[in-house]
Amino acid sequence: MKRRTKTDTTQLQLELADGNETALKRLYDLFGERLLHFTFTIVHNRELAEEIVADVFIQTWKKRVQIASIENLPWYLYVTAKNISLNYLRKERKQKFVELEIINLPLYTIEPQAVQHLISKDFLQSITNAINELPPKCRLIFKLVKDDGLTYKETAELLNLSIKTVEAQMGIALKKIHTTIQVLIPVYARRQQH
Template sequence: MKAYKRLYELLSEGLYRFTYSMVRSAEVAEEIVSDVFIKVWQIRSKLSEIDNLRVYLYTIARNFSLNYLARNADSRVIGLDSLSSGFLVEGNSPAEIVISADLVNQMRRIIQQLPPQCRLIFQLVREEGLKYKEVAAILDISPFTVRNQMAIAIQKIGAAPLLKDIFSSLGTYD
């Protein structure tokens, strides 16, 4: 029971963000994460046979999310909650604080505008800290696809007009 609780503490927040990015509902994401851990409890005697438990749990969460989306395709409600960018910004002067806030807001908007698969891959790699191979296993795609989608995401974030303006005003962008 202690190991189960520790597993929940370690992975529930990341699984929540992952499922939320797919279903766009806080309540549904919480329910799916609960269902994932119920499933883990049900198969606890077979957990030793699983090579990578983290990938396994994210795969279950993906499947539960896709099942939810398929069942509710016509009645899907998109929540207004914004995605957490996962960035920590510290500013010392008022100018740095304003630049940091603008930068974080711009990055959030850009991340939200990425194509769905690209956004999901970016979040799993940058915010959840998963490796390309782990993301590929979770999403059932090639690691090269993960790499390419990350390159697209980083290129779009770096090409944002506000980011160029901020860096050029600091004299660090050419």
């Protein structure tokens, strides 16, 4: 659950503006898989989602000079992915907006290196399971906010939801995770004593 900071992408933006192709590859390494999962939730076709993500990075390369002045590059990438996905759906005369309840998300994973010194693998797996048991809309919102560092407002705009809905869904997610932790702490503490 590493939250991206502005400085993570600022240097990449400057390198892109200078025409550094390696910076584009590093940007792809940072966001490619995340954007693939996101676009898949919209178009429900992995090959098409891969093509859309490639288009996002082609467009990013074409606009590399303008990219340097963008304040929130992750937000830009997600909005670009959403727009390209919706354009495809419009061309195919499919629905413009996808119901978040029917999206097919990949299972959520927590990066173990970020917390490996604090909790056991079993504890981490239990938290991951709790996140994966969330309803699809709730899990997507949690991922966009906690993993990808989007604000509630950005997440709401990206998913065509109200900020109140995003807040409510984050509340549900955090309550579920909190409940799981509250149940696990006594079990984990007993294990540590033995």
